[in-house]
Amino acid sequence: MTAAEPYDYAAVGMGPANLSLAALGEPLPDLRPIHLEARESTAWHPGLLLPEATLQVSPLKDLVTLVDPTSRFSFLAFLAQEDRLYRFLTARFPAVHRTEFNQYLQWVSQSIPSIEYGTHVQDIDLRDGLFRLRSERGEVLARNVVLGTGPVPRIPPHLRNHLCADVFHAGEFLLRERTTADRDVTVLGGGQSGAEIVRHLMRLDRVPRSITWITRRPGFLPLDDSPFTNEYFFPQYAREFHKMPGERRRTLLAEQKYASDGIDTATLEDIYRERYRHEYILGRKDWIRLMPGMEVTGCTRLPDGWGLTVEGAEPRVVTTDVVILATGYEHRLPSCMDTLTPRLSTTGGTPDVGEDFSLRLDGDVRGKVYVQNGAQHAWGIADPNLSLLAWRSAVILNDILGYRRYNT
Ligand SMILES: Cc1cc2nc3c(=O)[nH]c(=O)nc-3n(C[C@H](O)[C@H](O)[C@H](O)COP(=O)(O)OP(=O)(O)OC[C@H]3O[C@@H](n4cnc5c(N)ncnc54)[C@H](O)[C@@H]3O)c2cc1C
Structure with a gap:
């Protein structure tokens, strides 16, 4: 070269x-x-x-x-x-x-x-x-x-030392997918990648033994894909944004988060229907656990899997075999x-x-x-x-x- x-x-x-x-x-x-x-x-x-x-x-x-x-x-x-x-x-x-x-x-x-x-x-x-x-x-x-x-993948600090074949970022999911069959799987992160992985896991021929989906967000929040919001994605708006003072830009980035980081409605509907199918038609009650408004604050290696310390409305330790970090990018x-x-x-x-x-x-x-x-x-x-x-x-x-x- x-x-x-x-x-x-x-x-x-x-x-x-x-x-x-x-x-x-x-x-x-x-x-x-x-x-x-x-x-x-x-x-x-x-x-x-x-x-x-x-x-x-x-x-x-x-x-x-x-x-x-x-x-x-x-x-x-x-x-x-x-x-x-x-x-x-x-x-x-x-x-x-x-x-x-x-x-x-x-x-x-x-x-x-x-x-x-x-x-x-x-x-x-x-x-x-x-x-x-x-x-x-x-x-x-x-x-x-x-x-x-x-x-680059964002890895929460308390999980950085635990990265391995069973604790990995969502960006590696397809390379490691076979590790999920018949095991307890926890997905961290309530954005689009987390949702897509949860939907995919629910549709596999060999599904996990259980799925736990944890997000700090207060719910599994939708992407704002409405017309006026979509004007944030125009060059004209980008130019105006570029001229704004730094403080104003930081405020707007926080306010506009769900115009880019929410979950699209079709994916949310798919997950909702899959959950219904598994619970009521296949009789897998509590097979998928949804934990919004909760934050993982610690991770411990157990003899057989991992213990995740989860804080929020109902603090607890979640035991799991696999942790998928759908924690976004930096x-x-x-x-x-x-x-x-x-x-x-x-x-x-x-x-x-x-x-x-x-x-x-x-x-x-x-x-x-x-x-x-x-x-x-x-x-x-x-x-x-x-x-x-x-x-x-x-x-x-x-x-x-x-x-x-x-x-x-
Ligand atoms: C799963 C996923 C789905 C997405 N879907 C959408 C969508 O539907 N719509 C949308 O608008 N946006 C979407 N995005 C956001 C965005 O469009 C993508 O992240 C897009 O790929 C960004 O393009 P990029 O070229 O900036 O970076 P990347 O696609 O990450 O490409 C960077 C490239 O740089 C290479 N590279 C890195 N370091 C070096 C180096 N030192 N030397 C040489 N090469 C290097 C990498 O190998 C890689 O090929 C998505 C993002 C993700 C993660």
């Missing part, structure tokens, strides 16, 4: 965010990018690619359509090229399966020759005014860097930024992010480090969502190009 001539930009991580950048940049003959991905191939949260899981947004919020509906990389173009457009329309899915959206992402990535897979960027520093990105496969020089490394700069981090301008401990999505670096730096899906504090609840993907990539591309290639 060594090249004498610097690239216009080096993208780090090729999830949907930087795939969108690559797709919008692909028709531009003068642009010379490189795209670096740690995985051996494109995969969208593979540990949570459950067969029944669906997109929570319109498939028109794909990699390109909202800024370039004529792009050859749209979801509709994928359906047409795969010869399934008529059947897709006729099937009238209420929502697109995530497994199909993953196929779409893989289809796009196959047309981007500048992706170098199996390249885990370990360090980024500066050399002669250029960015130098190092991995086990060598180094590249680039005028700009676009970080798209995605979020957005922080990846470790490959450690060398540059001391040069970043920050406010209240979080990096400042400009209107062009670039981080502010001190010193004599000509190029920029842009950050995709890493600045919810600056851009609002839509930052990790697919909704702003194409727009954000277009803003970054325009800035790198130095002219307005896309309307933003």
